[in-house]
Amino acid sequence: KQEVTQIPAALSVPEGENLVLNCSFTDSAIYNLQWFRQDPGKGLTSLLLIQSSQREQTSGRLNASLDKSSGRSTLYIAASQPGDSATYLCAVRPRGQNFVFGPGTRLSVLP
């Protein structure tokens, strides 16, 4: 059964720093991996979707990488801003299953 973990559970950084969030999954047989952000008490906003055949995806200050063989994905946020403060979730789509979510990383960017 696929399991997804995210490290760290919480992260606090000063504004302007570049940062990396990590996502690990136990079974490399996946169709894709998706990163989301969630503001407190709100729904999830899709950030990036990486297909299993891709190595990375970029959107603005965000860059997500995927290394299926090692079961890892990273979300790189450049020049962080207070508006980036949220919980970041990764989800994988394993073969034969629906999406499995990680527990999230709670990010605080301090002005």
Place this chain on the structure above:
Amino acid sequence: ETGVTQTPRHLVMGMTNKKSLKCEQHLGHNAMYWYKQSAKKPLELMFVYSLEERVENNSVPSRFSPECPNSSHLFLHLHTLQPEDSALYLCASSPGNSISYNEQFFGPGTRLTVL
């Protein structure tokens, strides 16, 4: 309206009440999902519908009853809930026409409190 909408946004109900959550997607997608998000726990998939047919039910108690009358609408009927069912209930949709490209789009959620 665009994207995925959910009503109501907040709901307080007693254990003997019957209520329904509504989800509507305006994206032309074929698959819709119900998730439960409890405090300090990962999102839990509850139900999946593809082309209005239930394709997955993750051992959800029968006090939760889904309904998908068409590909744009999804309901979650609630009855005789327990306090531990208090959570944020999230609806999502995805294109559903390609198993490899299946980006999910979420609604804002319904915050449910069971007294």
